[in-house]
Structure formats: C-alpha cells, structure tokens
Amino acid sequence: MRYALRTIAAGAMALALQGCLAKTAVDVVTLPIDVASKGVDLATTSQSEADQKRGREIRQREERLGRLQRDYEKQIQKCGDGDRRACDHARVTYAEIQVLLPSIPAEPRDN
Numbered sequence: 758m759r760y761a762l763r764t765i766a767a768g769a770m771a772l773a774l775q776g777c778l779a780k781t782a783v784d785v786v787t788l789p790i791d792v793a794s795k796g797v798d799l800a801t802t803s804q805s806e807a808d809q810k811r812g813r814e815i816r817q818r819e820e821r822l823g824r825l826q827r828d829y830e831k832q833i834q835k836c837g838d839g840d841r842r843a844c845d846h847a848r849v850t851y852a853e854i855q856v857l858l859p860s861i862p863a864e865p866r867d868n
Contacts, residue, residue, distance in 0.1 A: 818861050825854050 829850045835843035 815862065818857060822854065822857050822861060825850055825857065829854060 829847055832843045832847035832850060836847050
C-alpha cells in the first residue's frame with residue numbers, strides 16, 4: 758500500500774514538473790527576443806512621448822517668459838521712480854526676454 762502511494766505521488770509530481778519544465782523551456786527560448794524588444798523600446802521614443810516632452814519644454818519656457826515679464830514690469834516701475842540699479846536689471850531682463858521669445862511658438866490668430 759505504501760509503495761502504491763509513493764508511486765502515485767511520484768507520478769503526480771512528474772506530471773506537474775513537466776508543465777514547469779515546458780514553461781521554463783519556452784521562457785528560455787523567448788528570452789533573447791524579449792530582451793531585444795525591451796532594448797528597442799528603451800532606445801526609441803514614440804511620437805506621443807516626443808510630443809509630450811516638447812509640450813512640457815514649451816510650457817516651461819512660457820512660464821519662464823511670464824516670470825521675466827513680471828520682473829521686467831516691476832523693474833521698469835522702480836526705474837521710473839529713479840532707481841538706477843533697477844534700470845540696469847531691467848535691461849538685463851529685457852535682453853533675456855528677447856533671447857527666449859524666438860523659442861516659444863506663436864499663438865494662432867483668430868480670424
């Protein structure tokens with residue numbers, strides 16, 4: 758009786774291991790393909806990812822331009838009140854605005 762249980766248990770384990778071995782064999786065979794495709798995915802950028810990155814960069818430049826314009830307005834106000842240092846800062850800020858402006862796309866005009 759004991760021998761029969763051992764034989765049945767060994768047979769059940771052998772059947773169970775066949776599935777594991779087959780799965781492992783498939784995984785080993787497909788591993789190079791999976792690794793290569795993952796490498797290609799990491800090396801390339803999809804169009805939507807590129808668009809998102811460009812949009813993020815444009816938004817950051819627009820935010821920077823907004824900050825510079827607010828600073829420039831404050832500096833011009835102080836310059837008008839006679840603060841020579843503010844006049845110098847306003848010139849530097851204006852030059853930075855002029856450098857940044859060409860990198861920001863123009864808004865479409867309404868007809």
